[in-house]
Amino acid sequence: MIRVDVPGLLGDYANGPTAGPEATARALEKCADASAVVLVEGVSDQIAVESAALRREHDLAARRVVVVPVGGAHATRRFLTRFGPDGAGLRVAGLYDVGEEAVLLRAFAAAGLGTPTAPADLERLGFHACVVDLEDELIRAVGVPRVEALVAEHGELGSFRTMQRQEAWRGRPVEAQLRRFIAGRARRKLCYARLLVETVHLDRMPRPLDAVLTHALGAA
Numbered sequence: 723m724i725r726v727d728v729p730g731l732l733g734d735y736a737n738g739p740t741a742g743p744e745a746t747a748r749a750l751e752k753c754a755d756a757s758a759v760v761l762v763e764g765v766s767d768q769i770a771v772e773s774a775a776l777r778r779e780h781d782l783a784a785r786r787v788v789v790v791p792v793g794g795a796h797a798t799r800r801f802l803t804r805f806g807p808d809g810a811g812l813r814v815a816g817l818y819d820v821g822e823e824a825v826l827l828r829a830f831a832a833a834g835l836g837t838p839t840a841p842a843d844l845e846r847l848g849f850h851a852c853v854v855d856l857e858d859e860l861i862r863a864v865g866v867p868r869v870e871a872l873v874a875e876h877g878e879l880g881s882f883r884t885m886q887r888q889e890a891w892r893g894r895p896v897e898a899q900l901r902r903f904i905a906g907r908a909r910r911k912l913c914y915a916r917l918l919v920e921t922v923h924l925d926r927m928p929r930p931l932d933a934v935l936t937h938a939l940g941a942a
Contacts, residue, residue, distance in 0.1 A: 731913050731916070732769075732909075732912055732913060732916070735765060735768075735769055735912065736748065736765060737765070737908070737909055737912055738909075741765050741908065741912070742764060742765060742791065742793050743793070745765045745768060745791045746790065746791055746792065746793060749768070749788055749789065749790040749791065750790065752788045753788050753790070753805070753810070753812075755786060756786050756787065756788045756810075756812055757785070757786040757787065757812060757813065758785075758786065758787045758788075758812055758813035758814070758815065758938040758939070759787070759788050759789075759790050759801075759805050759812050759813075759814055759815070759938070760787065760788070760789045760790065760815045760816060760817070760934055760935075760938045761790055761792050761798060761801050761802075761805075761814065761815070761816035761817075761849075762789060762790070762791050762792070762816065762817050763791065763792065763793070763794055763795055763817070763818070763819070764791050764793070764794070765791050765912055766856070766857070766911045766912050766914075766915040767791065767817055767856050767915070768789045768790075768791045769912055769915040769916050769919075770856055770860065770915040770916070770918070770919050770931065771789045771817070771931060771934065771935070772789055773915070773916050773919035773920060774919050774927060774931040774932070774935060775787075775935055777919065777920070777924060777927070778924075778927075778932070778935065780935060780939060785939055787938045787939060795818055795819070795822035795825045795826065795829075796825055798816070798818070798825065798826060798829040799828070799829035799832050799833050801814075802814060802829055802830065802833035802835055803833045803834075806833055806834075806835050807835070808833075808834060813848070813937075813938060813940070814847075814848060815848035815849065815850075815934045815937040815938040816848065816849045816850075816934065817849070817850055817851075817852060817856060817930055817931075817934055818844075818849055818850075818851055818852070819851070819852050819854065819855045819856075820841075820851045820852065820853055820854065821854075823841060823844070823851065826838075826844055826849060827839065827843075827844070830844070830847065835847065845933070848934070848937040848938070849934075850929070850930040850933045850934050850937075851930065852928070852930050854901070855901075856915070856928070856930070856931075857901050857904055857905060857911070857914070857915070857918075858897070858901050859928035859930060859931075860915075860918040860919065860922060860928060861897050861900050861901055861904075861918070862897060862928075863918075863922045863926045863927065863928050864918055864921050864922045864926075866896050866897060866900065868921060869900050869918070869921075870882070870896075870900070872914075872917055872918070872921055873900075873903070876913075876917070878903075878910075881903075882899075882900070882903050885899065885902070885903050885906070886899050919931075
């Protein structure tokens with residue numbers, strides 16, 4: 723029985739208490755030679771985007787595309803300024819949670835990159851929304867039965883069933899329960915970002931993942 727916390731599952735990805743700042747620092751080191759960057763909120767999103775690229779047989783390093791976890795939607799303005807036309811002049815793409823749409827709209831305006839007013843405007847600028855968040859997109863794409871099977875394969879089904887019986891989660895949609903379970907531990911969230919992308923059928927890959935890669939690779 724393999725558990726998601728076994729050494730090696732995350733490879734060289736930053737994890738632990740300082741994962742966010744460490745992952746950002748590592749990504750920024752690679753940006754000196756980049757032609758495009760993909761801005762994402764956190765390390766789990768970075769893992770998902772890079773895992774999706776592998777499944778689509780895109781070599782991001784060879785194409786000089788760097789995925790940068792920025793540490794939350796409110797940091798987007800700073801990175802748009804850094805990498806946009808008035809900064810490094812790179813092609814910029816990104817993912818965001820639909821609940822952070824207003825934050826993204828303000829970030830683009832503040833960074834002097836236009837005045838988007840709707841999701842369609844953000845898509846034209848290379849930024850694509852996830853309904854709720856990327857974990858939600860992946861759970862729906864993989865499907866509840868297969869996600870539960872994946873949880874079982876990695877020795878966590880008992881823990882998930884215990885969470886389902888808790889009063890706060892009893893009777894809630896299973897998709898929401900799975901999303902909460904996956905996000906409940908930082909390392910678990912990172913591991914399942916990779917596992918879910920590796921599990922989803924290619925013809926069901928969440929649209930935001932494919933769209934952000936298409937935009938970023940178009941400049942590489």
